[in-house]
Amino acid sequence: MPDRMTLPPRAARFATFLIFGLNGFGLGMWLVHLPNVEHDIGVPHSVLGLLLLVLGGSALVGMQVVGPLVDRIGPRRLTPAAAATFALSLTVPGWLTSWWSLGLILIVMGFANGALDVSMNAHAVVVERGYDRPIMAAFHAMWSVGGALAAVVGAAALNANVPTGVTLGVTGLFCAALSLFAARFTIDADHHRRTEETVATEAKPAPKGLVWILGFLALALMLSEGVANDWAALELKGVLNASASEAALGYGAFAVAMTVGRFATDRVAAKIGATRIVRYGAAIAAIGLTIASIAPWIPLALVGYALFGIGLSGGVPQLFTAAGNLDHRSAGALMARVVGLGYVGLLAGPAVIGGLTRLMPLNAAFAVPIVLCVLTVVFASALDPREDNELVDQRPMRNV
Template sequence: MTTVPTRPRAARFATFMFFGLNGFAMGMWVVHIPNVERATGISHSTLGALLLVLGGAAFAGMQLAGPLVDRFGHRRLVPAAGVLLGLAVCGPGFADSWWTLGLALVFFGFGNGAIDVGMNSHAVVVERAYPRPIMAAFHAMWSIGGAIAAVIGAATLGAGVATGVTLTGTGLVCVVLSVLSARFLMEPADAPSAGAADTAEAAPAGRRRTPGRTVWLLGLLALALMLSEGVANDWAALHMEKVLGTSASTAALAYGAFAVAMTTGRFLTDRVAAWSGPAAIVRYGAILAAIGLTTAAAAPWVPLSLVGWALFGLGLSGGVPQLFTAAGNLDTRASGALMARVVGLGYVGLLAGPALIGGLTRWMPLNVTFAVPVVLCVLAAVFAGILSPKPEPAEQPVG
């Protein structure tokens, strides 16, 4: 067994912290959305529009943070993004009108986008210092942070704690832990290429390939898989209730089965990827996801549908981390900028998926609309070969 040096282990723990904090901040915001809506007196449609503003600000934060992390480094950008996120999450708790909430969500979305790219870019650096894949576990920690937020948020809501107080406490935790974790972060120069190829610098000049086409294909794959994830987030429970006629409490089990399976799968993915490779994780995971969602949509019985949603979550669990790792390793000199494109396109898919399904329900039953993410999963399986390393051309004999 290869011994990992102390510094990469400390950096790995710090990266776990940032992923957990990001999931925790987002989770605390989500559980308090109904309270914020009542406090500001806005309608559901206005809230929907403001959530799009949050998404647009997050996308902008991703695109700005990418080049900045390449220029100023992870030890500056990632903690700064964590502090910004901590300060910004307080804002919605004190909003009293649509425009004050909109302004708060601009800052919150921007901070969320910045830390998303920063922590994923840093995760790739840490993974290079390890003899095995570790990216998927970071994404599992994001889910754990959200689950912790759901528990704490439910407790504070039940105790009648004011939304502003709870979100301010959330922000304080983010700020303090971001500052304390900063000293443990690594830069690309600190990480030897132990498990990832540095294609832009290590390959001979005649064999270098530009990352342009590759990064856009990785981004489209991320869009397809994260769009599918977004469909489960917003429509799994509603499908169970409206199509299978269950109660609201039973319907909630659909998303629960999906979320638990996805989190569990992310903790297992790294070990599987170590011997199967990233292309196999994306290919066979996407196929499993397509089978799972088809089962969930077509099943006439609740237990079988729940199995389908669980398979869907398990299949999607490992794909996106592999895509992010591949993007970050295309060129270490522009890792952040390349990561921003892939993460940004994936985020567009996450936002667009629920809206696309909602629009299609005007013309077809909800379970039939799930054919869209099924097809996207199949396409992701077809194009997963982009993650397979290309063999070096054989040297031609002289003379």
């Protein structure tokens, strides 16, 4: 087995890409087959909604439990373990016949996915410290690519009438095997040969208020992302009378723009800094969603959703990196707070908009994410106030 202290960061970077992609692929395959699981078990939408709340709640618990463990044990072991556990949980739902058994496996699935969300982002921060440039956004782009690939593979499996249990079972075993393979190349924070004295000198205790500001920004941006995921197609159909195929293009424009934007974000962040990525990105997102909300024509609305996706693409990775670098000694716990608040926003966004539609038109309810994006513009300097005056190198570590 290779010496982990001498492994090149490229190997750890590849492992991180792989784990992010596998997580996006596994979640995508689960979502594509969710209607089949609901039908096979025979539960109504209301019961399925409650079961999905269980999934989300257990994910939040997993995030908060694993955060401190990352600081104690390190992301090297926790990341592939959480990835493999999540993958194996996918092998079960397709064979179940009762709502309570589905609820039990969703507790495991949610906890493992929440644990993975924190640990893989913590591992990504560690890997990024070995480079003299930002690389976090590309990891999140791979998650999006995994989800897109799942949509294609899942659709093909459904068209071929492959049993749900077989498809999810093969998916889970495939993802688990690759997760364990990736474990060979994961690293811990000590990979860069930094002594405890160096860490103590470089990383002062993080201001308590700062992590909550980062968490609020993550909540704002991920709530906005959740709104696009769940309501873009419905807004086009309900407001502009788009056909089903035209309405689907709303989410498509958003998702493609976000993926492309994430691949481009790292290079831009290296030139202008994380603060400007978050600030200008949120401004573009606010403009884009405003255009989509008031556009009288479908093509113009699609342009708005594309701008919305580009604007949101780079913000969350920068926030996660900032949280992981506030204090190297408690990076996992701090990241768990920021990731957890962001996840709350992702879950709450669709529900908030849905509630407001009882009082106002859907496109008017989009004022909520627009305002949150504007607030993100205002508070973006929390990432590093010095960037308002000069471009600073937030990652001083040399390439190993």
